[in-house]
Amino acid sequence: MNVWPLQFRKIGENDLLFSDDSGSFFRSDDLFLDRYIQGALTHEDAEFLAYNGQAFETDGDFAFSGFASRWAKRINTAGDLSYFILVPTLRCNLMCDYCQVSRAAENASGFDWDRDTLEQVINLLDKQKANQVKVEFQGGEPLLRLDLLDAIRNFCRSRFEAAEFVVCTNLQTVSEEAWQFLEAPDTHVSTSFDGTSKFHLKQRTKTTTVQRQFEANLDVALTRLGVDRVSALPTIDPSDCPDPAAVIHAFAARSLTSIYLRRINYQGFARKKYGFDSALVDWRQYYRRFIAALIEYNTTADVPMEEYYLTHILRRILQSGHNNHVDLRNPNWLGKDLLVIDFNGQLYPTDEARMVSRIGKIDLSIGSLEDGIDANRVATLNSNVSNFDDPDCVHCAYKAYCGLDPIDDLSRYGRVDLPRHQTDHCKSHLDLFDYAFSLLYSADPTVQKSLAIWIGVPNYNPKIAPRTL
Amino acid sequence: MIDLQLKVDPFPIVEPLVIRLQTVQASRFPAASENDAMLVYHDENIADFDVGGFSLRVHTTDAQSLDGDVVLVTPGRNTLHRLIRASSRHNTLLITEQCDQKCIMCSQPPKKHHTDLFDYFLQAVLLAPAQTTIGLSGGEPLLHKARLFEFLEKAQSARPDIRFHILTNGQHFDKRDRTSLSALNMRSILWGVPIYAANAAAHDQIVVKAGAHKTLQKNLAILGTCGAVLELRTVLLNSNVLHLEDLANHITKHQSFASVWAIMQLENIGYARMNWDREFYDSSFSFVDVAKAIDLATGRGMETLLYNFPLCSVPSEYRRFCVASISDWKQKYLSTCDGCSLRSTCTGFFEWYSENKGFKGIVAQ
Numbered sequence A: 001m002n003v004w005p006l007q008f009r010k011i012g013e014n015d016l017l018f019s020d021d022s023g024s025f026f027r028s029d030d031l032f033l034d035r036y037i038q039g040a041l042t043h044e045d046a047e048f049l050a051y052n053g054q055a056f057e058t059d060g061d062f063a064f065s066g067f068a069s070r071w072a073k074r075i076n077t078a079g080d081l082s083y084f085i086l087v088p089t090l091r092c093n094l095m096c097d098y099c100q101v102s103r104a105a106e107n108a109s110g111f112d113w114d115r116d117t118l119e120q121v122i123n124l125l126d127k128q129k130a131n132q133v134k135v136e137f138q139g140g141e142p143l144l145r146l147d148l149l150d151a152i153r154n155f156c157r158s159r160f161e162a163a164e165f166v167v168c169t170n171l172q173t174v175s176e177e178a179w180q181f182l183e184a185p186d187t188h189v190s191t192s193f194d195g196t197s198k199f200h201l202k203q204r205t206k207t208t209t210v211q212r213q214f215e216a217n218l219d220v221a222l223t224r225l226g227v228d229r230v231s232a233l234p235t236i237d238p239s240d241c242p243d244p245a246a247v248i249h250a251f252a253a254r255s256l257t258s259i260y261l262r263r264i265n266y267q268g269f270a271r272k273k274y275g276f277d278s279a280l281v282d283w284r285q286y287y288r289r290f291i292a293a294l295i296e297y298n299t300t301a302d303v304p305m306e307e308y309y310l311t312h313i314l315r316r317i318l319q320s321g322h323n324n325h326v327d328l329r330n331p332n333w334l335g336k337d338l339l340v341i342d343f344n345g346q347l348y349p350t351d352e353a354r355m356v357s358r359i360g361k362i363d364l365s366i367g368s369l370e371d372g373i374d375a376n377r378v379a380t381l382n383s384n385v386s387n388f389d390d391p392d393c394v395h396c397a398y399k400a401y402c403g404l405d406p407i408d409d410l411s412r413y414g415r416v417d418l419p420r421h422q423t424d425h426c427k428s429h430l431d432l433f434d435y436a437f438s439l440l441y442s443a444d445p446t447v448q449k450s451l452a453i454w455i456g457v458p459n460y461n462p463k464i465a466p467r468t469l
Numbered sequence B: 001m002i003d004l005q006l007k008v009d010p011f012p013i014v015e016p017l018v019i020r021l022q023t024v025q026a027s028r029f030p031a032a033s034e035n036d037a038m039l040v041y042h043d044e045n046i047a048d049f050d051v052g053g054f055s056l057r058v059h060t061t062d063a064q065s066l067d068g069d070v071v072l073v074t075p076g077r078n079t080l081h082r083l084i085r086a087s088s089r090h091n092t093l094l095i096t097e098q099c100d101q102k103c104i105m106c107s108q109p110p111k112k113h114h115t116d117l118f119d120y121f122l123q124a125v126l127l128a129p130a131q132t133t134i135g136l137s138g139g140e141p142l143l144h145k146a147r148l149f150e151f152l153e154k155a156q157s158a159r160p161d162i163r164f165h166i167l168t169n170g171q172h173f174d175k176r177d178r179t180s181l182s183a184l185n186m187r188s189i190l191w192g193v194p195i196y197a198a199n200a201a202a203h204d205q206i207v208v209k210a211g212a213h214k215t216l217q218k219n220l221a222i223l224g225t226c227g228a229v230l231e232l233r234t235v236l237l238n239s240n241v242l243h244l245e246d247l248a249n250h251i252t253k254h255q256s257f258a259s260v261w262a263i264m265q266l267e268n269i270g271y272a273r274m275n276w277d278r279e280f281y282d283s284s285f286s287f288v289d290v291a292k293a294i295d296l297a298t299g300r301g302m303e304t305l306l307y308n309f310p311l312c313s314v315p316s317e318y319r320r321f322c323v324a325s326i327s328d329w330k331q332k333y334l335s336t337c338d339g340c341s342l343r344s345t346c347t348g349f350f351e352w353y354s355e356n357k358g359f360k361g362i363v364a365q
C-alpha cells in the first residue's frame, strides 16, 4: 500500500491533525505519527487510511484516481474575465474614519468618469468572451452617478446572457430615482453597517441625524428590495469593538442572516500607529467570542445566522470548488477573472490593489483603459500566486484549504517572498483554520447544530471529521 | 397510467417502420420528412394517419395526445410502440434485455434473446423534439457497446441538441473504450451507474455477480478520467441500509468526480416484487441511516438526491433532497393523497405499488 504524503499540526492538547494535498484529513496522536515516520503502520492504520482515501494500491487504481480527482477539483483555474468592479466616481457624501484615501469630497471635480471613459468601459465589456457578467459598483459613493450606473447596466443586460449587479453604497442619501434603480431583480445592495447604531455613528455617520437617515434607508432597502438582495457588512475595530450579542441582535432584528465581520484595515500611517500584532491578538479573541455568541444564538433562533468568512473556511475544508473569494483561493490568479476599473481609467487586479495604490506606496495597477492591460505586469503579479511550491506552505496541514494573498503581502510588506509565518495573511488564516477544526471536532451539540447550518446539511454527522482514535 | 403501446390494424410493411405522428397542420414539427404521418381522420376510438399513401389505423381515444410522437410499427404485429412521446420528459429506449447481473431488485429481469434495434432507434432520435433527453436502458446496453458507441456518435453528430441518459451496470468498460468515449460529446451524456455498498461482498450479493464490485470500481475510474457526467444510483434495501453511511464516505473519497448520488426507493416490479418482503426498507418508519448518509455526502459537497421517496415518508428537513422521479406513465397517487398540500411536488407511487405491503407512514400534509 502507498500512503499519500501527510502533513500534520498539533490541535487540542494531545492530538494531531493530519492532512494530504487532496484535503482529506483526520485526527490522531503522536503514536500514529511515530508509526508513520518509521514506516511501521499497522494493519488497522492501513485500513483507516484506505477508508479515508489517503492510500492506494497501484498507480492508476480507483483509489488513485479518486485522490487525483479530489486534488484537481480544489484547483482554482483561471477563468474568463467576467467580474468587474467599477468605480464611476471617487466622490462621497460621508467621511468614515478608515476611508480618507479612497474618497474625494462630494463637490470635488475631476474624480468621475467622463463620457470618453464610459465609452471605453463599455467597449471593454463588449470585448469579453464570457456570456455572463457580474458588475460591482464601488466608490466613492456610486449612487452619486446614477446616470453612469444606468448606462452600464443597460449595456450589460443587452450584451450578456446573464448579468448581475451589486451597488456598494453607504445608503446615506437615496433619491426616489435611485430606489427605483435598486429595485430591479438583477441588482443587489451591499452596504456597511458597523454592527450597532452606536458604533456606526462613532465610526461613520458622526451625528445622530445622519445616523437616523442611514438606518431609515437601510430599513427601506430591506422592505423594498427584500432581505435576499441586501447585505450589510460590519467593520470592526479590535481595540474598541461592539458586544457580539448586540451585533447579532441588530442584524436579526432586520432579518439579515449573514454577518461578514471585517477587521478594520488601516492603511499607511494608521497601520503603524495602531500596532498590527496586538490588533491581531485582540481580533482573534473578539472573533472567537463572536462565534461563540452566534452558536448560542443559533441554538434557539427560528432563523439561524452565519459569519460569512467562517462558513467559507468550513466549506473550503470539507468541499471543493469554493473559489469565489479573492482573499482565499489557490492559485489566486490576478488580473484574470476579475478586473477593477478606477475613476481615472486605471486598471487593478483587486479592489485592495486599488486602495494600496492610492496611498502611493506601491503601484499595483495593471494598465489603463487607454493602453489596455499590461501583460508584463500581470505576469509579474502572477509569479507567486500559488501555495503549491511555497517553501513554508508545502509543510502546512492547511495547504489544501488555504491560498496566497500576494496583494495583501505587497500592501503590508512591499514584497511577496517573506517567510509565510511572518505574514498577516498566514497568521490570521492559521488561526482561523485551527479554530475551524476545533469546531469540526467538537462534541458539543450546540456547536454541531451551527456547523450543520453553516455547512448546509440538515444535521451534523461527526464522521465528516474522522479520527483514528 | 399512460399507454406506451397502442393497438393498430394490420399494416402492409415488410420492414419495421419509424414514423412521427402529426395531428395538427403546420404543427411545431415540419412535415417535410418521409417519416411524417399526418392525421387524416379520427373519432372517439380511432385515428387514421397517412403513411406514404397508406392509412395506418391507431386505436386511441385521444388522437391529439399523439402529436409529435415517434413510433415504431413492426410487420405482422398489431401494436405500435411509442418510442418517443413528444409531451413527456420520460422517454427511454430499451437497448437490450440481456444482462450479466441478476440484481435482486431488478425491475426489468434479463432475458436471453436480443434483437438489434439500433438503426430504428437512430431514426427515432433524429425525429425527436428539440432538446429532448432520451434514456437508454436495458438489460445492460453496454453488452452491445460497439453498436451503442456507433449509435451515439451518429446521433450526436446529427442531433447535437439531444441529451442521453444511459443506465449501465458499469461492468463492461475497459481502457480501450477511452477512444470511443472521447469521440463522444461527454457533456451531453449522463451515465447512471448503480453502486450498492462500499463493502464488496455486500455489493456483489445484491447484484448476484462475484467480482462485480471490483470491476465497477475500476470502470468508474475509467468513466471519471474520460470526463463522464456521472449519476451514481443506490437502491435502498434491507441488504444495504446499514452500509449507506460507509457508501457515502466511499463515494465522496473515490468517486468525487460524480455529479450526483441518487438514493432510490424500491420499485415493486420484476425481481423486486419477488423479493419485496425481504428487501423493502420502510424509510417512513426509520430514516436515520439515510439521513446520516445524506449529511455526510452533502457535507462533503456531493449533490445527493432521493428518487421515488413520497414526500411524507421523509422527515421535513430532508424533503428538499426529494425529486419527483417516477416517470409520468407509471406514476400514481393514493386516496390519502387527495387534498395533500404537497401533492404537486411529490413523486407519488409506482403504478404497481401495493399499499398494504408498503410504507406505514403515508399521511396527507
Ligand code: SF4
Pocket (backbone or CB within 6 Å): A387, A392, A393, A396, A397, A398, A399, A402, A403, A404, A420, A421, A425, A426, A427, A429, A430
Ligand atoms: S499561508 Fe500559512 S496557513 Fe496558508 S498554507 Fe501557507 S503556511 Fe499554511
Ligand code: SF4
Pocket (backbone or CB within 6 Å): B310, B311, B312, B313, B333, B334, B336, B337, B340, B341, B342, B343, B346, B347, B348, B362, B363, B364, B365
Ligand atoms: S400524502 Fe401522497 S401526495 Fe402527500 S406527500 Fe404523501 S405520498 Fe405525497
